[in-house]
Amino acid sequence: MAEELRTEDMTVNMGPQHPSTHGVCRLVLTVDGEIIRDCVPVIGFLHRAIEKMCENRTYAQCIPLMDRFEYCTSMSCNWAFCLAAEKLGDIKVPERGEYLRVIMGELNRIASHLIFVGVTPMDCGALTPFLYTFRERERIMDLFEMTCGQRLTYNYIRVGGVAKDIPPEFIPKCREFLGIFEEKIRDYEKLLVDNPIWIARNKGIGIITPQLVYDYAISGPSARASGVNFDIRKNDPYSIYDLFDFDIPLGTNGDSYDRFNVRVNEMRQSARIVAQALDQLPDGEIRAKVPLKFKPNPGEVYSRIENSRGEMGVYLVSDGGPKPFRMRARGGSYNHLQAVPHIVKGLKIADLVAIFASMDIIMPEIDR
Amino acid sequence: MTKAELTAHITAGFTGRVQVLENNQPEPYFIVNPDDLVAFARYLHDDPALQMTFLMNLAGVDTGERFEVVYSVCSYQLKHRLLFKIQMPRDNAEFDTVMQVWPAANWYEREVWELFGMTVRNHPNLTRFLLADDWNEGFPMRKGWTGTDFIPLPDRG
Incomplete structure (x- = not known):
């Protein structure tokens, strides 16, 4: 009697340390050939206990920790934390300080989206755009370096304002960058957006419905690509x-292709904001008078800002002492990774890599 | 809705079972009984004037005297937001999952379970999450926790 042929599902570990996982992540996949039947994310490899460490440090000492919370957009992480502390301490930031924050925050958003625009095609097998986007990102890194001396973890935004004023050569250099940037964005679009291979890999793949956005608290560009x-x-x-x-760029289909285009268009809008802020930049103080040993009023606050990966929120409890009593920071990727298993079921493994990249998930923000 | 309108709407809609926490922040803050948690979450999510569809954050807090779980919710449609919390005794901290209302609560609740040692009833997957698989040093986010390599910084003046 001939033995009956049968197939069975196989469990495959993807990672830890898969090159395209944007940090150390492990995905336990149940696959039927190439088709994903189940996906379980295993996290915690980058857990540094930032929340516990913050309870043991003064507010000024917490800001460098927030740099490490999500190192692609350190400015925004500094900003979110300082915003929460300022709400508790009832501090008014001087006008020039606010403008500098917006300039840095938006330049950082462009830098982060440039990493996305370079890395996402790399996960789909196209290496070239990476080299182009990192050329432009370098100019932003130079601007940050001349302002605060750092290229990745800035520790620039402080409670009450910013750490230093910009040097005189910042504004011409920044204007020069904004002048060429639009043309560079068109280059990326020429490389990818109309490219038939890119369209075949991304269009209609990894659809996030508005209902999934609501259920899994998806925020930022990934939600807006679904039309939310x-x-x-x-x-x-x-x-x-x-x-x-x-303007707020919106997508319609919620697929990987839309998520990419929304971010490309967001870079244009950020450049617009930076140009306006440079034009209107007032003179004056950059930082409110905040004592070194800053003690906010007792209370609780949840404050949030729009980070490049979604909502960056900081829940802060103060007991009136010099250290935060409790800090819980929330980044967009935490919720996005949670939603990944619901998006990838029934798709192929290669699609999972492309979807993972298209949601711009970064692990330090999840593990904290 | 503004803070005053939200407060009035919710105290009227969830009569007698919700306590308003006064503060000077722009969003309202409520305290509910842990037994009413799921009903309150369902009410916030389903009430057409509230539509709190977006669970922004969920944080456990150890105040030293009791445990608290703080929920920050927002509406994708109506854009308003609020906070609410539940309070539990430290020696018997149990609360229900709100996953059936906001599926995003899954990981947040796992984290509260792991780092604070609060029990989450009806949660389908309370397993090791952020900490190492062989972790046996207790619940690190509790106040007064000490670990082998955890040294509190001295308080300089």
């Missing part, structure tokens, strides 16, 4: 974002 019009800079304005004229 939610941007904290517009809907719950913090700092001075209500003074600038900019």
Whole structure:
């Protein structure tokens, strides 16, 4: 009697340390050939206990830790933490300080999206765009370096304002960058957006429905690619974002292709904001008078800003002492990775890599 | 809705079972009984005037005297937001999962379970999460926790 042929599902470990996982992540996949039947993310490899460490440090000492919370957009992480502390301490930031924060925050958003625009095609097998985007990112890194001396972990935004004023050569250099940037964005689009291979890899793949956005608290560009019009800079304005004229790019299908285009268009809008902020930049103080041993009023606050990966929120409890009593920071990737298993079921392994990249997931933000 | 409108709407809609926590922040803050947690979450999510569809954050807090779980919710549609919390005794901290209302609560609750040692009832997957698989040094986010290589910094003046 002939033995009956049968197939069975196989469990495959993807990672830890898969090159395209944007940090150390492990995905336990149950696959039927190439088709993903189940996906279980295993996290915690980058857990540094930032929340516990913050309880043991003064507010000023916490800011460098927030740099490490999510190192692609350190400025925004500094900003979110300082915003929460300022709300508790009832501190008014001087106007020039707010403008510098917006300039740095938006330049950092461009830098982060440039990493995304370079790395996502790399995960789909196209190496070239990476070299182009990192050329432009280098110019932003130079701007940051001349301002605060750091290229990745800035420790620049402080409670009450910013650490240093910009040097005189910053504004011409920044204008020069903004002048060439639009043309460079068109180059990326020429390389990818109309490229038939890129379209075949990304269009209609990894669809996030608006319902999935609501259920899994997906935020930022990944939510807007699904047509959910939610941007904290517009809907719950913090700092001075209500003074600038900019648009919120929206997608329609919620697939990987839309998520990419939304981010490319967001870079244009960020460049617009930076240009306006440079034009309007007032003179004056950059930092409010905040004592070195800053003690906010007892209380609790949840404050949030629009980070390049989604909502960056900081829940802060103060007991009136010099150290935060409790700090819980929330980054967009935490929720995005949670939603990945619901998106990838039934797709191929190669699609998982592309979807993972298209959601711009970064692990330090998840593990903290 | 503004802070005053939200406060009035919720105290009227969830009569007698919600306590308002006064503060000077722009969003309202409520305290609910742990037994009413799921009903309150369901009410916030389903009420057409509230539509709190977005669970922004969920944080456990050890105040030293009791445990608290703080929920920050927002509406994708109506853009308003609020905070609410539940309070539990330290020696018997148990609360229900809100996963059936906001599926995003899954990982947040796992984290609260792992780092604070609070029990989450009806949660489908309470397993090791952020800490090492062979972790046996207790619940690190509790106040007064000491670990082998954890040295509190001296308080300089």
